[in-house]
Structures are given as C-alpha cells and as structure tokens.
Amino acid sequence: GVPRLVEWHKQRATSGFAAPSSPNQSECSHLQKLHRGSSFSSPVVEHVSSSSSSSLKTKTSIEPKGKHGTGALDVASAMSPAACSHVNGFKVDNWKQNLRVIYRCFVWSGSAETRKRKAKSCVCHVCGAHLSRLHSCLYCVFFGCFAKKHIHEHAKSKRHNLAIDLLYGGIYCFVCQDYIYDKDMEQIAKEEQRKAWKLQGTSHLFAPAGIGERYSTWEPTKRELELLQHNPKRRRITTNCTIGLRGLINLGNTCFMNCIVQALTHTPLLRDFFLSDRHKCEMKPNSCLVCEMSQLFQEFYSGHRSPHIPFRLLHLVWTHARHLAGYEQQDAHEFLIAALDVLHRHCKGDDNGKKANNPNHCNCIIDQIFTGGLQSDVTCQVCHGVSTTIDPFWDISLDLPGSSTPFWPLSPGSDGSVVNGESQMSGATTLTDCLRRFTRPEHLGSSAKIKCSGCHSYQESTKQLTMKKLPIVACFHLKRFEHSAKLRRKITTYVSFPLELDMTPFMASSKESRMNGQYQQSMDTLNNDNKYSLFAVVNHQGTLESGHYTTFIRQHKDQWFKCDDAIITKASIKDVLDSEGYLLFYHKQFLEYE
Amino acid sequence: MSKDLQMRAAINQKLIEMGERERLKELLRAKLIECGWKDQLKAHCKDVIKEKGLEHVTVEDLVAEITPKGRALVPDSVKKELLQRIRAFLAQHSTL
Numbered sequence: 178g179v180p181r182l183v184e185w186h187k188q189r190a191t192s193g194f195a196a197p198s199s200p201n202q203s204e205c206s207h208l209q210k211l212h213r214g215s216s217f218s219s220p221v222v223e224h225v226s227s228s229s230s231s232s233l234k235t236k237t238s239i240e241p242k243g244k245h246g247t248g249a250l251d252v253a254s255a256m257s258p259a260a261c262s263h264v265n266g267f268k269v270d271n272w273k274q275n276l277r278v279i280y281r282c283f284v285w286s287g288s289a290e291t292r293k294r295k296a297k298s299c300v301c302h303v304c305g306a307h308l309s310r311l312h313s314c315l316y317c318v319f320f321g322c323f324a325k326k327h328i329h330e331h332a333k334s335k336r337h338n339l340a341i342d343l344l345y346g347g348i349y350c351f352v353c354q355d356y357i358y359d360k361d362m363e364q365i366a367k368e369e370q371r372k373a374w375k376l377q378g379t380s381h382l383f384a385p386a387g388i389g390e391r392y393s394t395w396e397p398t399k400r401e402l403e404l405l406q407h408n409p410k411r412r413r414i415t416t417n418c419t420i421g422l423r424g425l426i427n428l429g430n431t432c433f434m435n436c437i438v439q440a441l442t443h444t445p446l447l448r449d450f451f452l453s454d455r456h457k458c459e460m461k462p463n464s465c466l467v468c469e470m471s472q473l474f475q476e477f478y479s480g481h482r483s484p485h486i487p488f489r490l491l492h493l494v495w496t497h498a499r500h501l502a503g504y505e506q507q508d509a510h511e512f513l514i515a516a517l518d519v520l521h522r523h524c525k526g527d528d529n530g531k532k533a534n535n536p537n538h539c540n541c542i543i544d545q546i547f548t549g550g551l552q553s554d555v556t557c558q559v560c561h562g563v564s565t566t567i568d569p570f571w572d573i574s575l576d577l578p579g580s581s582t583p584f585w586p587l588s589p590g591s592d593g594s595v596v597n598g599e600s601q602m603s604g605a606t607t608l609t610d611c612l613r614r615f616t617r618p619e620h621l622g623s624s625a626k627i628k629c630s631g632c633h634s635y636q637e638s639t640k641q642l643t644m645k646k647l648p649i650v651a652c653f654h655l656k657r658f659e660h661s662a663k664l665r666r667k668i669t670t671y672v673s674f675p676l677e678l679d680m681t682p683f684m685a686s687s688k689e690s691r692m693n694g695q696y697q698q699s700m701d702t703l704n705n706d707n708k709y710s711l712f713a714v715v716n717h718q719g720t721l722e723s724g725h726y727t728t729f730i731r732q733h734k735d736q737w738f739k740c741d742d743a744i745i746t747k748a749s750i751k752d753v754l755d756s757e758g759y760l761l762f763y764h765k766q767f768l769e770y771e
Numbered sequence: 772m773s774k775d776l777q778m779r780a781a782i783n784q785k786l787i788e789m790g791e792r793e794r795l796k797e798l799l800r801a802k803l804i805e806c807g808w809k810d811q812l813k814a815h816c817k818d819v820i821k822e823k824g825l826e827h828v829t830v831e832d833l834v835a836e837i838t839p840k841g842r843a844l845v846p847d848s849v850k851k852e853l854l855q856r857i858r859a860f861l862a863q864h865s866t867l
Binding site for chain 2: 286289292293295299300305306307308354355356705768
C-alpha cells in the first residue's frame with residue numbers, strides 16, 4: 178500500500194456538531210474508578226481483599242474518614258461501623274448547633290472573621306503551640322495539642338472524653354482511644370465543610386484544569402456498591418503488572434490505525450478520562466467514536482491478554498473520515514489528526530453545559546489535552562510593525578534535512594548553544610534542531626510581499642513561528658514522506674530525540690524576553706511548565722510503497738514496550754531512542770492548575 | 772516562648788487569616804497526589820493494617836508508622852515550591 182499524505186491545514190475546518198438525538202446513557206459493566214490527577218503513576222484501583230463477606234466492610238473502615246472528616250457512606254446502617262456509645266453523653270440539648278459552631282469557627286473557617294478568630298485563638302492552652310495536631314475539647318473551651326498529650330491530660334482530669342481534630346475535623350474518643358465515626362456528626366461536618374468552601378469561592382488554586390470541583394475522596398453511589406458486590410474480582414496494580422497492554426489484530430493494512438490507538442490508550446490523561454466514565458453521549462447509539470474509544474479502553478484494561486480486534490473502531494473511522502476508507506495503507510499521522518477531529522466533534526456532550534461559542538476553543542477532553550496555540554508574527558521590513566495571529570494546533574510538523582527544502586543553516590546569527598543537552602555541532606540532527614528551524618525568522622521574499630497596515634502598501638516581511646500555548650500532550654510529526662512534483666520518497670535521515678524535552682526556548686514569551694534584551698535565565702528548576710517527557714514513539718519501517726507502522730509506548734514511568742499489531746514485546750529505552758521516529762508524543766511533566 | 776516560635780506563630784496566624792493556609796493545603800494535596808506520594812503511603816497504610824489486624828489497629832498506630840516515611844517521601848521539588856509560595860506571601864504582607 179501507499180501512504181498518502183494530505184496537507185493538513187493549520188486551521189481546522191469548522192464543521193457543525195452532530196445533531197443531538199436521543200440521549201444514550203452508557204453504563205459500563207466493569208467499574209474501575211481512578212484518582213484524578215495521577216500522571217505517570219499507574220491507575221489505582223481500590224484493592225479489596227477478595228475474602229468474601231467482609232470485603233466491603235473492610236473497604237469502609239480503611240477509608241481515612243477521621244482525617245478528612247467527611248465520608249458518611251450512603252449505605253444501610255448495617256454497613257457503616259457503629260459509632261461508640263460514649264458520644265451519647267454529648268448528644269444532648271443543643272449539641273448539633275454547638276458542634277456546627279465549633280466546625281465553623283475552628284476547623285473550616287470560611288469567612289474572614291472566623292479565620293481571624295481561628296488564627297488568634299487556636300493555640301494549645303498548655304504550651305502555646307499551634308502545630309502539634311491541635312484538638313479542641315467538645316465539652317468546654319480548651320485547645321490542647323495531641324502530639325504532646327496536653328489534650329489527653331485535659332480529658333482525663335475533666336472527664337471530657339471527646340475532642341475534635343482542628344486540622345481535619347475528626348472526632349476522637351478518649352475512652353475508645355481512637356477516632357470514631359458517628360453518622361450524625363459526620364453529616365454535620367460535611368455540611369459545614371461545604372459551606373466553608375462556598376464562602377471561599379471558587380479559588381483558582383482549588384481545582385485542576387477542566388474539572389472545576391474541589392477535591393474530595395471518591396465515595397461510591399448505591400449503584401456502584403451493587404456493581405462492586407456483584408463483581409467481586411479485583412485487580413491489584415503492582416509495578417510490574419501489564420494492565421493496559423494489549424495487542425491489536427491487523428485487519429488488512431490497518432497498522433496505521435493500530436499504532437495510533439496504542440499511543441492514545443497510553444496517554445495518561447486520556448486514559449484517566451475514559452476509565453472515569455466522563456463521557457456523556459448525545460449521539461445515536463453505535464455512531465459515536467468517543468463511546469467506541471471508551472469501549473476500547475475497557476478492552477485494554479480488562480486484563481484480557483488475547484489481541485483485540487478493532488473492527489468497530491475501523492468501521493466508525495471509515496464512516497466519519499471518508500478519506501481514510503479502504504484497505505490501502507494510510508498515513509498514521511493523517512489518521513491521528515482525523516481521529517482527534519472526529520473525537521473532538523463527538524465530544525459535544527462533555528462540555529458541561531458550557532456553550533462552545535468558538536468551535537476552536539471548546540472545552541472537550543481532546544482540546545484540553547492536545548490543543549496548543551501557535552503564534553505567527555509577520556514583521557514588516559520597512560516599518561517593523563508586527564502583525565500577530567494565533568492558530569490552534571494538535572501537532573507540529575517538522576521538516577527534515579534531506580528534503581528538497583534546505584534545512585541548514587538555521588536562523589542568521591544563531592549561536593551553537595547547547596539546548597536540551599544536545600549540541601548543534603555534534604553532527605546528528607536533533608529534534609531540537611528541527612524545532613529551532615521551525616521557530617526561526619523566515620524571509621518571505623520579494624515575490625511574497627504582505628500588505629502592511631502600518632505602511633499601507635505591500636512590503637517585504639519576515640515571518641516567525643513560536644509557541645504561544647503548549648498543549649498537555651505535544652505531538653511532533655517528522656515529515657519523512659516527501660511528495661513533490663518530481664519525486665515521492667521517504668526521508669530516512671536519523672533524527673535523535675530526547676527522553677525529556679524543555680520547550681522554553683521555543684515559546685513566544687522567550688522570544689519576547691530575548692527581544693527585550695533579557696537573556697534567558699539559567700534553567701530555573703521551579704519553572705517547570707515547559708518540561709515534557711516522551712511517552713510514545715510511532716515508527717514507520719519500509720518504503721513509501723510498502724511499509725509497516727509500530728509504536729513504542731511507556732508504562733509505569735520507566736518501562737517501554739513495542740506494539741507491533743498483535744505482538745507486544747518489552748523494549749529498552751535504547752531501542753526507543755535509537756529508532757527512526759516518525760511521530761513523537763511528549764507529555765507535560767507538571768500539570769498546571771487553572 | 773522563644774523568638775523563633777513566636778515568629779512561627781505569627782506567620783501561621785497571618786496565613787490562616789488571609790486564607791492562604793487553605794490554598795496552600797489544597798495545592799500541596801494536589802501535588803502530593805500527582806507525584807504518587809498519596810498512593811505510596813496508602814499502600815503502606817494497608818500493609819500496617821494487615822500487620823496489626825483490622826480489628827485492633829488505631830489511627831495512632833497508623834500515624835506513628837507512616838509519619839516518618841511520609842515526611843521522607845515528600846519530593847524536594849514540592850518542598851521548594853511550597854517554600855517559595857510562603858516566601859512570596861510573606862513578601863507581599865511585609866508587616867511581619
């Protein structure tokens with residue numbers, strides 16, 4: 178087969194969203210909940226000992242309810258651990274209101290006034306310390322530290338046997354000598370905590386980008402508990418387990434699709450999104466690619482070791498991306514862009530109600546993960562006025578040496594500086610070289626004059642591309658397939674790429690500071706926003722006429738595997754870095770919080 | 772109270788008053804989840820519980836067992852970042 182290369186315009190054609198039809202509530206039969214926010218750590222599945230009847234009870238007791246102060250489970254009281262009998266002495270008269278006041282003033286202070294009071298008064302009455310696990314007596318106004326046992330002394334001498342942890346709101350019983358979990362008290366605690374959060378407003382530091390809720394421990398719903406009970410088998414994630422790895426059958430030159438599927442199923446944020454069931458479908462059943470993707474993740478994380486047959490995926494791709502239909506070999510890069518586009522279009526239901534006024538800036542998971550902003554500055558050579566546009570992008574296509582367009586030299590006067598640990602003089606072309614070339618100022622020439630709004634006439638100009646906004650996953654496409662008028666060939670020039678990549682030199686902001694005369698600070702270890710880690714590499718072996726795609730993917734932070742259709746084998750980092758490289762997938766090392 | 776302790780108390784007060792302590796706590800929580808610290812300690816907790824037996828273990832047992840490990844496992848980058856934020860906060864509210 179012949180890999181075809183279609184020019185992908187930087188500005189995606191805006192296509193209307195699919196018309197909403199009858200809602201399709203997807204309910205997955207396997208239930209695997211994940212913690213939000215884990216990047217490279219493996220997906221955590223709650224491990225419950227498979228010893229029968231006590232399993233769910235075990236789970237409820239292990240949850241650190243004392244520490245969080247919330248966590249009254251919505252289950253039949255037979256399930257929740259009984260609170261101790263010593264609280265009965267406390268639960269008299271107006272105890273609920275008294276307890277609320279304590280939470281509001283000393284544990285979760287929502288208003289400025291209560292905060293001030295808390296700041297002033299919450300110190301140990303014995304030693305004045307404020308940081309040794311301060312507790313407040315529930316029977317009188319006394320604060321004592323736990324670590325130094327001052328609250329214990331008070332409890333003993335006054336026979337006040339209940340105290341509350343001022344950090345997390347847990348209730349401690351000195352008779353039982355442990356934290357206790359009383360359903361009524363927990364309810365009050367939860368309510369007061371929510372109230373305090375509301376008072377503090379939606380602070381920008383409280384929520385990871387795109388989720389918009391404050392962190393709280395996951396608690397299963399009734400339905401989820403049922404499912405957990407009916408499906409008692411659990412899977413333990415260890416550092417060596419191979420969950421998430423699965424081969425894909427080649428359905429006839431479909432390795433171009435398989436290799437991309439492997440990269441996508443190993444994109445941590447995407448995996449977390451799908452395994453947390455975050456997709457709400459608004460399309461006809463069996464026509465939504467996002468639903469199919471969700472199914473695919475279920476298949477990959479099911480633990481089945483036999484290769485998966487992605488015939489439904491292939492069919493959906495053919496339906497929604499006609500130009501890829503047929504049994505010929507296609508270009509993997511083209512497939513990636515088409516797949517992202519269809520997924521983006523089908524994600525309409527996940528917008529959380531926010532109207533996507535601008536189709537280029539919707540809040541779907543695809544945009545959140547893959548969309549970056551490319552800044553294009555056109556500078557008039559006469560008046561030096563700059564015209565700036567920012568276009569969204571899903572990938573960066575890089576020219577290579579050996580193509581018909583000249584690669585060297587780079588920007589005039591470029592220094593042989595060391596970037597990303599690679600020196601320009603070393604001989605082998607590096608990814609950084611390609612990026613430097615991509616972001617160099619380019620003379621547009623006298624035959625391509627631009628209308629300058631400052632000069633009101635056509636002038637010669639230079640154009641420069643820089644990164645305005647970096648996506649969480651950056652995909653670099655090495656343009657190995659050349660299709661010029663004369664020749665069609667594959668460029669096999671070796672390009673070395675790093676395991677860790679710093680995009681700082683290519684940022685629009687870096688360009689600005691260079692122009693303002695501020696030289697780049699030596700790598701500030703705290704400016705981590707532009708650092709990336711390699712997690713997937715798609716390779717093409719063979720020629721333009723007949724070739725084969727494979728993917729290296731990263732698992733458990735430092736283990737790599739080669740995915741060759743149905744065959745998965747262990748690979749070394751050296752194998753990965755020595756490979757030719759066609760599509761390089763990098764993941765941001767540190768997630769920014771909006 | 773020594774001058775050092777007095778200063779700490781004053782800083783702590785300011786942090787609580789301005790709501791900064793809450794924000795820092797949330798940020799820290801997020802960072803510790805991200806780097807896998809929470810998962811590590813959770814696993815350690817489960818080991819302790821298995822060892823001591825579910826019916827007998829107390830919160831105190833867990834606190835005693837995991838505090839040293841928890842402290843040691845906090846990544847330097849996280850410590851640095853929190854410190855930097857506290858410094859920035861203090862610089863802003865320089866009446867201290």
